[in-house]
Amino acid sequence: MKKKVMGTVYALLTVFILSACSTEDVMTNHSNPKVSVSTTVKPLTKKEFSEVETSELANPSKEDFRSVRMILTLRGTDSLSDIQVKLPHYREAFNNIKDDRQIRY
Structure with a gap:
């Protein structure tokens, strides 16, 4: 019985x-980060258009331009170091109209 x-x-x-x-705890601490991007x-x-440099454009109008806002949210990055976010160069991203000879950004 004792045994x-x-x-x-x-x-x-x-x-x-x-x-x-x-x-289990180690795996949850080093889980994959969650990335979300919201673009509007x-x-x-009128105020924003007045601040746009339009001297090099032929017949600029307010309808030719848009305000672009991007919100990048990173979650679960506590265990990461040296986080780098790379975005394309804005002139290349916004000047992609092949037939347009004007620079727009």
């Missing part, structure tokens, strides 16, 4: 020790 009780105690201790060495494109207000 059965001691065997049960050793088995329970082994289970507790092995559960303490679980890698709106027409310019």
